[in-house]
Amino acid sequence: MISADTLAFILMSGILLGGLYALMATGLAIVWTTLGVFNFAHGTLLALGAYVAWQVTQSVSGGLGFLLAVIISMGVMFLVGFLLHYVLIKPFERHENVVLLAVITTLAGASIIENTILLSWGPRDRQISPPISGKIEFFGAAFNTYDFVILGISLLALLALAFFLRHTTRGRSMRAAAQNREAAELMGLNVSLLFALTIGLAAATAALAGIFIGSLRFISPAFGADPLMKSLIVVILGGVARFSSPIYAAFIVGIAESFSAYFLGLYWAPAVLFAMMIAVLLIKPEGLFGHRSKTL
Amino acid sequence: MSAPLLQISNLAGGYPPVSVFHGIDFSIGDHESVGFFGPNGHGKSTLLKTIAGLIDPWDGDIVFDGVQLNAKGRMRARTSRNLNYDLFRRRRMVAQTAVRSGLIYVMQGNLLFPEMTVGEVLEIAPVAAAGRQGVGEMREQIDALFPRLRERWTSKIRYLSGGERQMVSIAVGLLALPRLLMLDEPTLGLSPKLRIELSVAIRKIRQTKVPLIIVDQNIEFLTSLVDRLLLFDHGSITREIAADAMPSHDEVMAMMFGEAS
Numbered sequence: 126m127i128s129a130d131t132l133a134f135i136l137m138s139g140i141l142l143g144g145l146y147a148l149m150a151t152g153l154a155i156v157w158t159t160l161g162v163f164n165f166a167h168g169t170l171l172a173l174g175a176y177v178a179w180q181v182t183q184s185v186s187g188g189l190g191f192l193l194a195v196i197i198s199m200g201v202m203f204l205v206g207f208l209l210h211y212v213l214i215k216p217f218e219r220h221e222n223v224v225l226l227a228v229i230t231t232l233a234g235a236s237i238i239e240n241t242i243l244l245s246w247g248p249r250d251r252q253i254s255p256p257i258s259g260k261i262e263f264f265g266a267a268f269n270t271y272d273f274v275i276l277g278i279s280l281l282a283l284l285a286l287a288f289f290l291r292h293t294t295r296g297r298s299m300r301a302a303a304q305n306r307e308a309a310e311l312m313g314l315n316v317s318l319l320f321a322l323t324i325g326l327a328a329a330t331a332a333l334a335g336i337f338i339g340s341l342r343f344i345s346p347a348f349g350a351d352p353l354m355k356s357l358i359v360v361i362l363g364g365v366a367r368f369s370s371p372i373y374a375a376f377i378v379g380i381a382e383s384f385s386a387y388f389l390g391l392y393w394a395p396a397v398l399f400a401m402m403i404a405v406l407l408i409k410p411e412g413l414f415g416h417r418s419k420t421l
Numbered sequence: 422m423s424a425p426l427l428q429i430s431n432l433a434g435g436y437p438p439v440s441v442f443h444g445i446d447f448s449i450g451d452h453e454s455v456g457f458f459g460p461n462g463h464g465k466s467t468l469l470k471t472i473a474g475l476i477d478p479w480d481g482d483i484v485f486d487g488v489q490l491n492a493k494g495r496m497r498a499r500t501s502r503n504l505n506y507d508l509f510r511r512r513r514m515v516a517q518t519a520v521r522s523g524l525i526y527v528m529q530g531n532l533l534f535p536e537m538t539v540g541e542v543l544e545i546a547p548v549a550a551a552g553r554q555g556v557g558e559m560r561e562q563i564d565a566l567f568p569r570l571r572e573r574w575t576s577k578i579r580y581l582s583g584g585e586r587q588m589v590s591i592a593v594g595l596l597a598l599p600r601l602l603m604l605d606e607p608t609l610g611l612s613p614k615l616r617i618e619l620s621v622a623i624r625k626i627r628q629t630k631v632p633l634i635i636v637d638q639n640i641e642f643l644t645s646l647v648d649r650l651l652l653f654d655h656g657s658i659t660r661e662i663a664a665d666a667m668p669s670h671d672e673v674m675a676m677m678f679g680e681a682s
Contacts, residue, residue, distance in 0.1 A: 219512075297537070297545045304534040307475055311528065313520035313549025313597060 134266040135387050136380060141268070143379025144276035148334040149352050150359035150371040151283055152327035158365045159303035159323040162214060162227035166235040167331055167356060168349025173238055174202045174332025175339035175348075176246050179253050191256035195336055199329040206328025209234060210321035235349070242346040250343040253336060275337045282333055286326065287368050299323055354395075358402045364412015373414055424487055425450045426632060427472075427524070427601055432481035434471040441467040442656035445481070449601065454633040456643040458673065459653030465636045466529055468653075469603050473526030474516035483514070485524050486600065490514055520549045523600030529636075530609060531590040535579040539570055539589055542578065549597035556596065562629075563592045566622045584615035588622070595626070602626070603634040608642070640670045652677060 149171065156164045181194035213230040217223050257274055260267040290296040302309040302319040309316050338344070338352065355378065363374025378398060385397040405413060425448035435441035441464040449455055457465050470476045472483055474490065483490045491514040519526075534542055543563075547556045564571060567588040573581060578589065587607055594602055607623060608616045620642055627633060627646055637643050643650060644667040652660040654677060662668065668676070 294545055294548075297541050298548065300537060301534045301542070301545060304536055305532060308528065308531055308533050310475065310516040311473060311520060311526055312546060312593060313517055313551070314545075315517055 130265045131387075133263075135383050137263060137266075137268065139380030139383035140376060141272045141276050141379070142383060143376035144279040145334060145337055145375075146355055146359050146379050147283060147372040147375035148279040148330055148337070150356040150363075150375050151286065151368075152330040152334075153353075153356045154360050154365045154371040155286075155368075156324055156327045157360065159299065160210075160214060160227075160320050162224055163231070164324070164327065165228060165231040165353070166209065166213070166238060167327070168351075168353030169235040169238040169242075170202060170206065170328045170331040170349070171335035171338070171352050172242060172344065172346060172349035173205065173335070174198045174328070175253065175335035175344045176242055176251075177201050177332070178336045179246075179251050179339065179344065182253055186254075188256040191253070191340075194253070195333065198332045198336060202328040202332035203325040205325075206331075207321045207325035209328070210317075210324045214320070214324075215317055239346050239349070246346070248346060250345050251339070252343050253340040255340040271340075275341075279333070279337070282330060283372060286330065289326075290368065295322070355398075358398050360412075361402050362405050362413055364415020366412065366415040370412060370414035374412070377413075426453075426486060428482070428484040429472065430482045430484075432468070432471065432483065433479045434476060435464075435467065435479065436476070440479070440656070442471075443480075444657050447651060447658060447661075449632055449634065452630045452632060453649070454627060454635070454647040456647035456650045457634065457636040457653050458638075458640060458643060458650055460677070461638075463653055464656045465653050466605055469526055469605050469634065469636065470528075471514075472519075473524065473603065474514045474519040475526075477513040485519065485522055488522060490519050490522075490524070520597060521551060523598065524603075525549070525594045525597045525599035525601070526603045527590050527594040527605060527607065529605035530583075531586065533578045533586060533589060533593070536577055538575050538577055539581070540574045542589060543570070543592060543596065546593040546596035547598075553598050555598055559596055559598060563595055566595075566625055567592060582615075584611050584619065587611065587619060591619075591622070591626075599631055601632045601634065605636050606638065607635070608637060608639065640668075640673050644668075 149167075152170075153164060153167050156162070156167070175198075178191075178194035178198035181197050182190045184190075185193055213234045214223075214227055217226040217230065220226055255269075255271045257271045259270040261270050261273060288296075290300055298309070298314050299319045299322060301312065302314055302316045303323075306316055309319075334352065335344075335349075338348070342348075359375045359378050360371050362378060363370040363372075365371060378401075381401060382394045382398060386394045389397065409415075427449040429448065430446050432445040433440065433443040445468060447455070457468075459465055467476065471478050477496060478491050479496045480494075481491075482493070492511075496513060543560075547559075550556055569585060570588055570592060573585060578586060581589065591604070591607065594604075604623065608619055611619065623633075623635070624646065633646070635643060635646060648664045650662040650667065651658050652662070652673070660676060
């Protein structure tokens with residue numbers, strides 16, 4: 126029989142993991158709901174963001190360097206995302222098979238970005254040194270303070286994004302473009318620009334997630350594949366009916382992962398997650414928190 | 422006579438490869454209103470969508486306020502077994518330029534933005550009016566026209582009735598400060614009470630001297646509003662009727678479909 130302390134520990138690590146997944150999956154979800162295409166380059170955007178941040182921390186060290194790295198990396202990735210729309214998606218948006226084409230073009234983009242990373246930074250693993258050390262005692266188990274900081278910042282970033290989408294003119298225009306493209310065009314909104322901004326924002330959140338992962342584990346040119354897969358599971362599990370659906374799902378996935386990693390072993394965790402995803406696809410294809418529509 | 426506000430000449434269009442309308446010629450002067458009348462499925466909405474810039478015109482010119490809105494010349498329909506020309510084809514007209522110059526189209530049965538509230542939609546609506554004066558006055562005017570919208574300010578569009586949704590659509594169009602407002606079947610599918618309410622509102626809009634293009638199935642409603650009536654049939658304008666010779670419903674039916682025996 127396992128103790129309550131152990132259970133609390135597993136639950137807590139799941140929640141900490143969930144915050145990170147929420148950040149990753151939201152970027153994917155807003156692109157899916159707004160443009161109606163699936164961004165397979167999301168994982169490599171995460172990796173590129175992490176590498177940009179690593180480069181900054183190499184020249185400026187310490188907490189200031191980390192802060193600077195976050196800001197610069199998010200800014201750079203916003204621009205990269207913005208450009209990706211015009212290169213990978215916009216040329217094909219009037220094609221009848223745009224969804225399928227976007228799968229191919231974003232996969233191609235992912236491959237190009239990944240190899241660019243490989244060329245510029247080499248194949249060696251790097252690590253962004255975490256700015257905060259120290260432990261917090263929690264239910265008799267020691268957690269890194271940094272993990273809680275990550276959870277807090279992730280949730281804050283998501284709150285800020287939600288606020289932007291709900292309460293600013295630009296954000297509302299983005300939601301409008303997502304919900305009815307024709308009507309948005311008739312309103313005089315520059316839909317292409319709004320779409321590009323959406324991908325830019327998604328890429329910026331991806332960069333933040335990439336930096337967090339890079340400071341917890343290691344970064345390598347191909348490390349985006351795993352976060353992309355996790356985000357995919359989260360988005361499918363939760364659905365995209367609301368901004369918050371993938372966030373709830375992220376915590377479910379995080380907790381499920383830490384429980385299955387403890388009880389079944391680390392290598393079984395992906396299998397459990399995929400089983401959950403398939404079960405949801407069979408029983409409630411629109412996602413646990415979804416209804417049959419996709420909106421932002 | 423000065424140049425007309427909107428000049429359409431030899432316009433053709435449709436959804437490739439299906440041609441929907443062709444050889445459309447008409448013009449609208451300042452303060453003038455025009456009605457379109459014709460059977461369903463003959464291309465009235467497609468024509469208006471083309472003029473608004475949602476669909477690329479195939480041929481002809483759309484000149485609004487002296488500015489050519491579409492690319493000149495014929496759209497070339499190139500097909501190839503090996504190359505996909507769709508990817509290279511540029512838009513021949515952009516809705517944004519039309520809307521920003523004041524050519525506003527209110528879509529038929531517009532679903533608008535289902536998950537946004539009335540307030541949110543009406544607050545972002547004036548983007549098209551960028552920089553022009555009068556949005557504040559227009560807001561007051563809309564409050565007077567559709568008091569019901571204030572009551573539903575915080576409800577999502579998804580939960581509005583068809584009539585309320587139509588009111589939001591028209592209000593969005595008005596907030597763009599139209600210089601020409603195209604209303605596509607504004608009273609479609611509404612209850613008689615709402616139909617009356619909306620037609621009163623449209624009449625008030627007409628009194629503000631905003632030029633209108635109205636498509637409707639109710640000829641009495643149309644004739645009471647417009648200066649000219651254009652009969653639309655099989656993708657072209659078959660007849661033009663001036664205000665002083667406005668026919669009744671039966672007469673129009675006879676013109677279009679032949680005398681009833």
